[in-house]
Amino acid sequence: MLRPHPSLLRELVERCETLRRHLASTGSEKTRRQFEDASYTLCVVTGTRQLETALCVARQQLADAMRREPPLRR
DSSP states (O other), rough: OOOOOOHHHHHHHHHHHHHHHHHHHOOOHHHHHHHHHHHHHHHHHHTTSHHHHHHHHHHHHHHHHHHHHHOOOO
C-alpha cells in the first residue's frame, strides 16, 4: 500500500485542525469550504471516510515514520 509522505500528512493534519478552530470561531463560508477540502484530501490520502478516523490514521503514520527515520541531529 502506498503511504503519503510524512510532510504531506503533517501539513494536512495541521490544516484541518487550524481550519476547524477557525470554523468554530468565525463560521465563514470560505473557511467551511477550505475545511471540507482539507478534510476530504486527508481522508483520501489515508484511505478513510471520516475525518476523525483520518486524523488517527495520519497521526499513527507520522509516529511510525518518526520511529523508522529519526530526525537529523547535529
